[in-house]
Amino acid sequence: MLSMKPHLVLAHHFWSEVVEPGDTVIDATCGNGHDTLYLSSLVGKTGRVIGYDIQPEAIAATKRRLEGAAELKLLSHEQFEEPHATLIVYNLGYLPGANKRVTTAAKTTLQSVHHALQIASRAISILCYPGHEEGMHEAEQLLAWISSLKETYWDVSLHRWPLKRHSPFLIWLTKQTPPPS
Ligand SMILES: C[S@@+](CC[C@H](N)C(=O)[O-])C[C@H]1O[C@@H](n2cnc3c(N)ncnc32)[C@H](O)[C@@H]1O
Known part of the structure; x- marks a missing residue:
């Protein structure tokens, strides 16, 4: 039996395919x-992980788990402060065990993923949770957004359970290499 949920197993697998030791990556919802x-x-030790969250308890929990091995920012993720990251990941929704009303929101998530397109050099990973009201709205907005990316250098794949409308799903975006000019 899997010890993690399948959408997380899949996301972690994809991340491992694009990240190399020494890279800089952003966790937009730590x-x-x-x-x-x-x-x-x-x-690894030569790379950087920058984590964002708007809740002090999330930042504190991540700090304890990482024992100082990440740069953590008590900030909303619409405005990343880093000019570049190999990979940017989102695990949307609310903090398990905390106030469920403090959840990621469609408007700010959309602003953030637009910004992510500018600074991610390899990939963007978005785990969506349509099992609650704001999560469903956010997921619908993100699905509309990915269909607007046809004319860009981003390859988009969608990994979901087609018969389970409320199950978590993964949007995985990878940057194509531009043709030589
Ligand atoms: C599902 S949890 C993330 C789980 C986490 N990746 C982990 O491995 O434990 C979603 C998190 O997003 C955070 N969040 C909500 N709105 C945010 C925002 N605008 N910017 C950054 N983080 C936000 C919540 O506080 C919550 O901690």
């Missing part, structure tokens, strides 16, 4: 730090 810790193992 929460309890599980994903941040995994990213930290991928970049």
Whole structure:
């Protein structure tokens, strides 16, 4: 039996395919730090992991889990402060075990992923949770957004359970190499 949910197993697998030791990566929703810790193992001692969250308890939980091995920012993710990252990951929704009303929101998530397109050099990973009201709205907005990316250098794949409308799903975007000019 899988010890992690399948959407997380898949996301972690994709991340491991694009991240190399020494890379800089951003966890846009660090929460309890599980994903941040995994990213930290991928970049190694020579790399950087920057984690964002708007809740002090999330930043504190991630700090404890990482034992100082990540740069954590108590900031909303619309405005990343880094000019570049190999990979940017989102695990949307609310902090497990905390106030469910403090959740990622469609408007700010859309602003953030637009910004991510400018600074991510390899990939963007977005885990969506349509099982609650704001999560469903956010997921619908993101699905509309990915269909607008046809004319860009981004390859988009969608990984979901077609018969389970409320199950979590993954949007995985990878940057194509531009043709030589
Ligand atoms: C599902 S949890 C993330 C789980 C986390 N990746 C882990 O491995 O434990 C979603 C997190 O997004 C955070 N969040 C909500 N809105 C945010 C925003 N605008 N910017 C950054 N983080 C936000 C929440 O506080 C919550 O901790």
